[in-house]
Amino acid sequence: INVTITGNGSVTGNQAVWVASGTAKIMNGTFTGVGVTEAVYVSGTGNAEIYGGTFANGDGKFVLNQLDADRATSSITVNGGEFVGFNPSNNAAEGKLTNFAAEGKAGVLVDGAYVLTDAVATVDKAAFATLADAVAEANGKTVVLIDNVVLDKFVTIDKSMTLDLNGKSITRDGGAAVLYVNGEDINVTITGNGSVTGNQAVWVASGTAK
Numbered sequence: 647i648n649v650t651i652t653g654n655g656s657v658t659g660n661q662a663v664w665v666a667s668g669t670a671k672i673m674n675g676t677f678t679g680v681g682v683t684e685a686v687y688v689s690g691t692g693n694a695e696i697y698g699g700t701f702a703n704g705d706g707k708f709v710l711n712q713l714d715a716d717r718a719t720s721s722i723t724v725n726g727g728e729f730v731g732f733n734p735s736n737n738a739a740e741g742k743l744t745n746f747a748a749e750g751k752a753g754v755l756v757d758g759a760y761v762l763t764d765a766v767a768t769v770d771k772a773a774f775a776t777l778a779d780a781v782a783e784a785n786g787k788t789v790v791l792i793d794n795v796v797l798d799k800f801v802t803i804d805k806s807m808t809l810d811l812n813g814k815s816i817t818r819d820g821g822a823a824v825l826y827v828n829g830e831d832i833n834v835t836i837t838g839n840g841s842v843t844g845n846q847a848v849w850v851a852s853g854t855a856k
Contacts (some may be wrong), residue, residue, distance in 0.1 A: 811840025
């Protein structure tokens with residue numbers, strides 16, 4: 647079945663929308679899970695596609711969620727909307743770095759709610775709107791650029807990680823440093839045949855950059 651929810655009304659309760667099978671397309675409206683329950687929950691073979699609306703619950707942790715046992719057969723895809731205290735592209739609903747956002751999109755915080763914008767990098771499955779946000783989550787992991795990045799301030803790398811340029815570019819016009827590596831005993835690997843351009847493209851103050 648296919649169900650479309652529209653009309654700019656509101657749904658409030660434990661699991662405001664629970665999709666156990668079929669597809670629910672949420673176009674607009676306000677959806678609130680009471681307490682720690684979800685605004686949108688999927689299980690079984692249910693699929694939720696979110697295009698607009700406002701989504702919240704009492705603590706912001708699992709505004710969107712899947713039944714753990716049904717992760718392989720159910721899905722949530724966020725194409726738009728506002729999510730209070732919950733980042734659809736980087737959350738812990740299905741474990742650290744869970745991403746429900748549509749491909750190429752990432753959440754950015756605006757006045758207390760996350761909205762989608764273009765992603766520039768990924769870490770595991772999570773997507774990020776800024777390189778700095780991706781680096782902050784990349785302890786021992788790999789940041790992969792998926793778009794060109796223009797910086798207005800340098801990005802500090804203070805943990806061991808790999809930066810995969812993936813054929814993309816990082817550019818900063820003016821200022822000191824583009825990538826600033828500074829962490830005792832850290833190892834940073836930069837790979838991927840892209841480019842880093844600016845005053846001191848890579849500045850290593852401590853640690854090792856390969």
